[in-house]
Amino acid sequence: MAQASDDPIPTVTAYQPVPLAMRAAVRRAYGGPDQVTIETVPRPEPGAGEVLVRVRAAGLDRATLHLLTGLPYLARLALGVRRPTRAILGQQVAGEVVAVGAGDVPFAVGARVFGTAASGSFAEYAVATPARLAATPAEVTDIDAATIGVSGVTAGEAVLRRGQVQAGQRVLVLGASGAVGSFAVQLAAHLGAQVTGVCSGAKLEFVRGLGARHVADYRTTALADLGGGFDLIVDIGGNRRVSVLRAALAPAGRLVIVGGEGGGPMLGGIQRNLVASVADRFTARHLEWFFGETTTAGCAELGSLIAEGTVSPAIDRRVGLDGVVGVIEAMQRGELRGQAVVVP
Ligand SMILES: NC(=O)c1ccc[n+]([C@@H]2O[C@H](COP(=O)([O-])OP(=O)(O)OC[C@H]3O[C@@H](n4cnc5c(N)ncnc54)[C@H](OP(=O)(O)O)[C@@H]3O)[C@@H](O)[C@H]2O)c1
Structure with a gap:
């Protein structure tokens, strides 16, 4: 598999060069895990008010299966009617901010954050909106934080x-x-x-x-x-x-x-x-x-409970990007206790 390019990006605030390409778990049509390939794709660019996160961990939850299959059909009104509008799988994310878009952004480069990522989190990098992120408490690992969003x-x-x-x-x-x-x-x-x-x-x-x-x-x-x-x-x-x-x-x-x-x-x-x-x-x-919404306050509340030891995320297994297909199949077979976490 080709490695990400080291070319720097010029348009956002970043202390270190961020590659223009990245590995990601991608699918371009609705279907089963056989639709998923691990590819080198263009890295998403944070827009105004957004952040670019170096993904350290990404929790696999049941919604990812709905995103993959496009089922129930009703969900396609939001996900894309004929084909998925978003190619990269995964929602829950934890990592650190490596670049910020223009405008007022509440997280600085270097901040550890967790929540959900709009561009898809089963990737080396992901773009996220600060309103869907919280600061990761020092006591909480990225693996644990990736299960919260x-x-x-x-x-x-x-x-x-x-x-x-x-x-x-x-x-x-x-x-x-x-x-x-x-x-x-x-x-x-x-x-x-x-x-x-x-x-x-x-x-x-x-x-x-x-x-x-x-x-x-x-x-x-x-x-x-x-x-x-x-x-x-x-x-x-x-x-x-x-x-x-x-x-x-x-x-x-x-x-x-x-x-x-x-x-x-x-x-x-x-x-x-x-x-x-x-x-x-x-x-x-x-x-x-209810249909839940990821908010900074909701993430921070759970992050605090984990930091103080009140709650401990149940993590069945960790896999790399190459293990994404296998772990989605494991979810379909009902094998997972708690959830799996992808470590790109
Ligand atoms: N409303 C919202 O905002 C929101 C947010 C997140 C998720 N969801 C939805 O919530 C559901 C669960 O999500 P998840 O990520 O927790 O999925 P998950 O990790 O796959 O968990 C599903 C759970 O349901 C259990 N189960 C299966 N059949 C059952 C039955 N007949 N009776 C009782 N329990 C049964 C499973 O038990 P075994 O594995 O032991 O068989 C497992 O504990 C999904 O439908 C998801 O789309 C909704």
Whole structure:
């Protein structure tokens, strides 16, 4: 594989020459992991108000699979209708700023940052908007920081804000072994909740290790068999009917729908969100959903919790760019505990 060029760039503030080309995990059509190639491509240029990050680590979350496949089809309205508008895979990023665009940019060259990268993070360099980044605490490694931008921030939104968790409450996390769920279990346990984590049988002990008091295998245990009366259900996995989820709540309990798979190729389960919005009007329970947004505040909150040791990102494995295809296939097979991190 050809190495990146050493030619300097002239148009942005940078203390050291930054190569004009870089290695990246690229795909140009929707499809499976076989669409992904590791290529040398032009390095993105930061525009006004943007930063160029030397990527040190990039977390692989489930959304990357949606970006790759273009499924559900509804998502293509944002991703590109006929083909993906962005060739480079990956969203979550951690690294250091190596150049800044024109204008007012809150991060200086040399700053360690993490969050999400608009140009794609499975690459040696990525362009990011400061509003989607936070400063990396000194105690936090780039590997850990790379799991926060989507997965950590989403769990924070679900548990810390929407969940309104009180100590002693019963919290059910569906999808407890995944990228978002492994954060959600830890956050709820940290708040003093009695957490029940649902995942596949092989990962039950992993989820227990995250702080879940009870664990259950979704293949062998129905929701109705978990006791019901949950103060909070965070639904991150599966595609259960809203009525089934509502029935498992305490009289004033909350359902927070984060996501799930298996809802069909067109809508991907988003119809559940609409059902929840309508049903919420006819019950004392609170039924809600959200599409998360990476913000500086959300990243900084999770970064602080990791820095103080309250939360520890669950990292299944690290791979280089040449391992991207293999690790996406591992995600499709359901092998990952927490998430994998790409180290370009
Ligand atoms: N709303 C938002 O802003 C937002 C943000 C991020 C992600 N999401 C969505 O949230 C979902 C999870 O994302 P992720 O990155 O955490 O994915 P992930 O790492 O692949 O985790 C998926 C989890 O779901 C579990 N699962 C699969 N089938 C299940 C079932 N029938 N019942 C209960 N759990 C089941 C998996 O368990 P096993 O692996 O043990 O089988 C795993 O724990 C995706 O649909 C993603 O698109 C939404």
